[in-house]
Amino acid sequence: MKNILFAASEAVPFIKTGGLADVVGSLPKCFDKRYFDIRVILPKYACMRQEWKDKMEYVTHFYMDLGYKNCYVGILRMEYDGIQFYFIDNEYYFSGPKPYDTVPWDLEKFAFFSKAVLSVLPVIGFRPDVIHCHDWQTGLVPVYLHDSFQQNEFFWGIKTVMTIHNLKFQGVYDVKTIKEITGLSDYYFVPDKLEAYKDANFLKGGIVFADAVTTVSRTYAEEIKTPFYGEGLDGLLRARSESLRGIVNGIDYNDFNPDTDIFLSSKYNATTFRKEKIKNKIQLQKDLGLDQDPKTMMIGIVSRLTDQKGFDLIAYIMDELCQDAVQIVALGTGEERYENMFRHFDWKYHGKVSAQIYYDEGMSHRIYGAADAFLMPSLFEPCGLSQLMSLRYGTLPIVRETGGLKDTVEPYNEFEGTGTGFSFCNYNAHEMLSTIRYAERIYYDKKREWNKMIDRAMAQDFSWGNSARQYEEMYNWLIG
Template sequence: MKRILFATSEAVPFIKTGGLADVAGALPKCFDKRYFDVRVILPKYACMKQEWKDKMEYITHFYMDLGYKNCYVGIMHMEYEGIQFYFIDNEYYFSGPKPYDSAPWDLEKFAFFSKAVLSVLPVIGFRPDVIHCHDWQTGLVPVYLHDSFQQNEFFWGIKTVMTIHNLKFQGVWDVKTVQGITGLSDYYFAPDKLEAYKDANFLKGGIVFADAVTTVSNTYAEEIKTPFYGERLDGLLCARAHDLRGIVNGIDYDVFNPETDKCITRNYNAKTFRKEKVKNKIQLQKDLGLNEDPNAMLIGIVSRLTDQKGFDLIAYVMDELCQDAVQIVVLGTGEERYENMFRHFDWKYHGKVSAQIYYDEPLSHRIYAASDAFLMPSLFEPCGLSQLMSLRYGTLPIVRETGGLKDTVQPYNEFEGTGTGFSFTNYNAHEMLATVRNAERVYYDNKREWNKMVDRAMAADFSWSHSAKQYEEMYNWLIGDK
């Protein structure tokens, strides 16, 4: 039996701010339980829902040094859907209204978490073969493992994997502060280790010291070796190219299932969508104040409203796009200028544009089910989950060919009769608009082709089981069981 520990700062259903939580919560369930014992460890945040806290059982506590501090480490445990979850308890670090705050406080918080992850292992009697670390918040796990923990033979031979979910976030602060927080010696603050451009960098430490590095799609794994996408770590990622692989994320096919989804108005599947899917659109139009027209092409957007997601392109051509026979529904929050932009267009083109500037999980499901197309023109996108959800609901994605979007959406080819969506190559507003208009043309003038594309989209398999097999292969390779 191979033992794997996921170390993560968030996991569904306990705490979620983004796609990382979906990965850490859903992926562990998909491994072959005959060969893999996969467990998850994360902080016990005060802002978790009380219902989860009530179900956790206290195991024990001890004290651990972190820099010049002596810190309480509580261990809580709970089994959920067959997976063992451990929670690190410390009110000093994990109180507060949300999981992340700001640097340097977050760096101290996750330095504590990274060291605690290793410290609890002998106490809970679980010695993993592989510790799978997710994003910069756990970047110090491989570093600490390499450092003081080598004095205890319990830790000898434990392998580490560093998964980059979004290279933009690295956990960077000045060397002196980080050295004080972490208690690591000068040896670690050199350019070939944690130091990068005169600062200390948690993620860089993880990439340097981990035995393998992964990211969340094949294309992104290639892109981050270039200066444009590499966020100043492209040199290091090129140096580790032999240990770097891309494994595309999946989604939970039980949660995102148009046949059983309780959030949507009318359930449907690949056989019945031609009749039933539109009923979701009509109800959503009613509820959100859009003109009630079952034939109007509805374009959905569910997203953080940030530059990364391509909203400057949308801003540039939104007036032009609103001259077309389309409706647009937006759900999400983010940068104020984009929130206000969509509010403005909702006011200006009321009945054609609906801006829902908040976040609501059930409404997101309704938008995936009701829309005909889903717009996602990202500047960069490590994997992206929204396009996978769209495909599952037979809503055709319109995406830019970057990262995971390029790997998961096959562009429509009218001559070969292939494709599961529409895509464009350059980060250019009018290239995006032309692609949207090409989709409109197929939708209005060739409904039969459109429906065949929906058939292919709903048949695509981006469930976790596929990705889990690739992770299993990597673990076997690491542990030396080829």
């Protein structure tokens, strides 16, 4: 039996701000339980829902040094979906109204968490073969493991994996402060360890000291070795390229299933979508005040409204696009200028454009179920989950070829009759527009080809089981 511990700052259903929580919450239950004992450790935030806190049982507590402080470490646990979850309790660090706050406070909070993750292991009697660390919040786990914990033979031979979900976030602050917070010696604050561009960098420490580094798609693993995508760490990632691999995320095929989805007015599957899917479109047009015409091509957008997601391209061609026979439904919140852009076009082209400037899980499912195409023109996209959901719902993605979008959406080839969506290569508004118009042409003039593409899209398998096999292989390779 191989013991694996996932260490992360969030996981569904306990606490979620982004895709990281989906990965940490969904992936562990997909491993083969005959060979792997996978457990998860998280902070116990005060802002977690009470129903979860009520189910946790107290294990024990002790005190631990962090820099010049002596800190309380409480341990709670609960089983959920067959997986053992541990929670680190400390009211001083985890009592805020939300999981993340500001630097340097967050850095101190997650330095505490990283050290506590290691400190609790002998106490709970679980010795992992591999500690799988997620994002910068756990970047110090491999560093601390390499440091003072080597004095205890319990920790000898434990391997670490560092998974980068988004390289943009690294946990950076000045060296002097981080040295005080962490209690790490000068030895670590040099350019080949934690120091980067005169600052201390948590994620860099994790990448340097981990035994293996992964990221959430094959293409992104290649992209981050270049200056454009490398966020200042491309040199280090090139140096570690032998231990760097990309494993694409999955989605939960039970939660995202058009055949059983409670949010859809008309359920459908790969055999019934030709008749049933359109009913969701008619219902959504009615509910959102769009022109009620089932034949009009509907393009869905469900996203954070930020530059990363390509909204500057959309802003640039929106007037042109609205001259076409399309409807656009956008759901999400984010930068004010993009929220206002969609409100403006909703006002200007009312009946063609619907701006839903909030976030709601149910509405997102309804858009996946109703739209014909799904637009996702990201500047960079480590993995992306929305395109996986849209494939699952037979809503054909129109994406830019970057990161996980390139790995998961096969562009339509009308000569070979292949493909599960449409894609364009350069970050250019009119290249995007011509790809959207190409999709319109297939939708209106070659309906049989469009439906065959939906068949192929819905037959794709991006469930977690697929990713879990690749992680199992990596753990086996690490443990040897």
